[in-house]
Amino acid sequence: MDFDQVLNHLRQLHEGHDDLRAFCAFPTDVVAQPVTARHMGARDHFDAETGLFGNEYASTKTLLKQMGPLAYWRDTYAGTNVSDRFMDEFGCFSLIGHNGFFKSDQMNAWMVYMPAGLYYPWHQHPAEEMYLCLAGEAVFKKDGAPDIQMGEGGVTLHASNQPHAMETLDHPVLCYVVWRNEFTTKPVLTYDDAT
Ligand SMILES: [Fe+2]
16 A cells, blocks of 8 residues: 555545634644554444445545555444444544554544444543544534534534534444544543443
8 A cells, every 4th residue: 555645645635625624734744654453343344335325535435445454443442331233333443643554743533434323322532523424424413512414525523522422324424533632532431321
């Protein structure tokens, strides 16, 4: 894989969306770093996924599928009360940040994938966060705001420690997710019973 090309792709993706660019400038200190591939069940679901409709970000979807076998798939919620199905099917790997293909002190970025019919319980973290929906669709929930159903090109912003959750209904979803300001504290579930 040509990581210069990957980085250029991510920069164009990021800078091509007004809200993302306004939320956080694409970092100027990005360097590639080695990644030890780590398999999770979600990788297999993502490989086999055919329901991520939408054309605008088709090339990003293709690139993320190519990166899947090389990526460190994360188990952020291991040891919590999330369901076994969530542990098996919720997909996330870092693009920029810890265990990611690149590192930066200015911004972290991930891909997040959820198959159809999966619920991501309420959670929160000190970092401010923006989700860009690349393909498919999901219902995005955040404390103090109405639920929104978003498809390709949609964005939602989470303030520091603002609880948020996600649910896919009849379709899967693929997102590009960016953190700014506080990268060292992992997300925690808002409720002990993972609702
Ligand atoms: Fe989040």
